[in-house]
Amino acid sequence: MQIPMTQTPALEVTDLRKTYSGRVEALKSINLSVAPGDFFALLGPNGAGKSTLIGIICSLVNASSGAVRVFGEEVAKNRSAAMRLLGLVPQEINFNLFEKPFDILVNYAGFYGVPRAEAIVRADEELARAQLSEKAHTMSRTLSGGMKRRLMIARAMMTRPRLLILDEPTAGVDIEIRRGMWKTLRDINAAGTTIILTTHYLEEAENLCRNLAIIDHGQIVAAGPMRELLARLDVEGFIFDIDGEVPAQLPLVEGVTLTSANSHCIEVDMPRALDLNRVFNAMADAGIRVRSMRNKSNRLEELFVHLTGNGKGAA
Numbered sequence: 001m002q003i004p005m006t007q008t009p010a011l012e013v014t015d016l017r018k019t020y021s022g023r024v025e026a027l028k029s030i031n032l033s034v035a036p037g038d039f040f041a042l043l044g045p046n047g048a049g050k051s052t053l054i055g056i057i058c059s060l061v062n063a064s065s066g067a068v069r070v071f072g073e074e075v076a077k078n079r080s081a082a083m084r085l086l087g088l089v090p091q092e093i094n095f096n097l098f099e100k101p102f103d104i105l106v107n108y109a110g111f112y113g114v115p116r117a118e119a120i121v122r123a124d125e126e127l128a129r130a131q132l133s134e135k136a137h138t139m140s141r142t143l144s145g146g147m148k149r150r151l152m153i154a155r156a157m158m159t160r161p162r163l164l165i166l167d168e169p170t171a172g173v174d175i176e177i178r179r180g181m182w183k184t185l186r187d188i189n190a191a192g193t194t195i196i197l198t199t200h201y202l203e204e205a206e207n208l209c210r211n212l213a214i215i216d217h218g219q220i221v222a223a224g225p226m227r228e229l230l231a232r233l234d235v236e237g238f239i240f241d242i243d244g245e246v247p248a249q250l251p252l253v254e255g256v257t258l259t260s261a262n263s264h265c266i267e268v269d270m271p272r273a274l275d276l277n278r279v280f281n282a283m284a285d286a287g288i289r290v291r292s293m294r295n296k297s298n299r300l301e302e303l304f305v306h307l308t309g310n311g312k313g314a315a
Contacts, residue, residue, distance in 0.1 A: 010194035016066035026052040028218040041205035041212035049218040087161030097141035109158040126154035146177035206300040216308040237296030238268040243289040251282040
């Protein structure tokens with residue numbers, strides 16, 4: 001099903017604040033806008049305020065002040081209308097493990113007023129998309145961790161939400177299952193559903209998302225297109241695998257830091273503007289033969305660490 005696009009933001013957060021008892025400021029004047037049809041990453045270290053923000057968007061937590069609108073519907077004033085537009089896939093597995101996947105989907109749709117005949121059709125569609133058709137009438141407790149995660153996404157899609165929020169949907173699953181889930185999410189987004197993703201797998205965010213916001217200590221510290229934010233990085237890191245052992249004395253290259261990663265690898269940190277050939281030439285002059293090279297870390301990870309103070313979030 002293709003969802004029509006509108007000019008109204010899928011999500012608009014305006015001057016949002018949340019103060020808990022004891023004057024703990026979880027959110028400090030958050031402003032955020034997500035365009036319809038976007039695949040958006042919301043990132044931040046533990047304790048940064050992500051869960052509080054998602055809780056307010058989904059009407060599970062009351063804001064101290066400010067406003068949240070889902071496709072123009074203000075959550076605090078028109079909760080029912082806003083929630084009909086939104087689907088949430090939480091971190092925790094929260095369906096009845098003694099129900100069958102088919103029944104879980106049909107019953108969930110019923111809670112939102114979807115007629116049973118229509119819910120049955122949707123359940124078959126979503127189970128097929130989640131690659132769970134063969135497990136439709138198997139007890140859910142027998143599903144693997146990855147299958148349970150896919151079932152959570154299928155359940156959220158039963159109400160045909162225009163905005164889908166995924167809170168660490170691939171936590172605890174192996175890389176093969178994770179990449180399969182990426183395809184499912186890309187398909188959902190391509191059909192017009194706006195997706196907001198939180199994840200600690202920064203490779204996941206870089207692969208899937210077009211725009212992002214990074215929250216730290218209750219504030220947005222960076223927001224914008226993924227490509228533009230990554231372009232802020234002025235330092236790149238590489239790992240060189242070399243023949244033989246790393247010598248005690250590494251060559252000196254102006255502006256470049258060379259260190260021993262282990263007995264057969266050299267770490268290289270250098271400004272993006274510098275020519276990498278200078279490093280290769282210095283290695284060759286020193287008699288060091290580079291067998292292979294790889295990035296030291298994910299680019300988004302470098303940006304994340306830079307902006308959040310080595311990833312240390314608020315308590």
